[in-house]
Amino acid sequence: MTFDASIPLTGDSPALFPNQSQTNFARLQALVSADHQFNITSAANDGYHNLVHMQIPNPLPTGALASLGRLYAKTVSGEAQLHYMDSAGVEYQITPDSSNSSLAFKGSVVTTGSPQTILLGSVIPNYTGILTVIRAGSSDGFKTFTLYKDAFGDNSSQINSSGASFSCSVSFTVGGDLQINVSQFVTWTLNAVKIS
Numbered sequence: 001m002t003f004d005a006s007i008p009l010t011g012d013s014p015a016l017f018p019n020q021s022q023t024n025f026a027r028l029q030a031l032v033s034a035d036h037q038f039n040i041t042s043a044a045n046d047g048y049h050n051l052v053h054m055q056i057p058n059p060l061p062t063g064a065l066a067s068l069g070r071l072y073a074k075t076v077s078g079e080a081q082l083h084y085m086d087s088a089g090v091e092y093q094i095t096p097d098s099s100n101s102s103l104a105f106k107g108s109v110v111t112t113g114s115p116q117t118i119l120l121g122s123v124i125p126n127y128t129g130i131l132t133v134i135r136a137g138s139s140d141g142f143k144t145f146t147l148y149k150d151a152f153g154d155n156s157s158q159i160n161s162s163g164a165s166f167s168c169s170v171s172f173t174v175g176g177d178l179q180i181n182v183s184q185f186v187t188w189t190l191n192a193v194k195i196s
Helices: 018-035
Strands: 070-076 079-085 091-093 102-109 116-121 127-135 142-150 153-162 168-172 178-182 186-194
Touching: 116 186, 127 168, 127 178, 142 168, 153 168, 178 186
Parallel strands: none
Antiparallel strands: 070 079, 079 091, 102 186, 116 178, 127 142, 127 186, 142 153, 168 178
């Protein structure tokens, strides 16, 4: 017997369908208990997580989602790894963690045609990396920057430009956040390595 959300109907006595009712409650308990604390009687830890099983979502999350963050699993080199996407649609790979592991971040922005700043945030505390900004709709138009940030300071420098010309600069805020200044629709990729 399988779960049946239509049992009991409004006005039905649960006694009319004891087997189905018991099946439904057993399925609900099994689902809740898979990752949560299911207590038969009330307790302070009712519903607390014991474990979190994450399936790889299909489709994977994309794009900005105001005031919300998303935590999910994603396949990397054949293994499921933990990822987080912030409200701006910036994806962060969380696992595996290593003091010198390479981290990749990607994103895009739709501009209004006037100058706009894309604030990427602090990304990781200390890192060195390469940032590539591509003008959308013109795959041969891109700019590449080197980045360095540690506890003592930060700097960025454009090292390459190719294809269709477009306005783009990179800088760090006083607080150490990385920002891209553009006036076109662009996509960007940051490949960074943590430094101690």
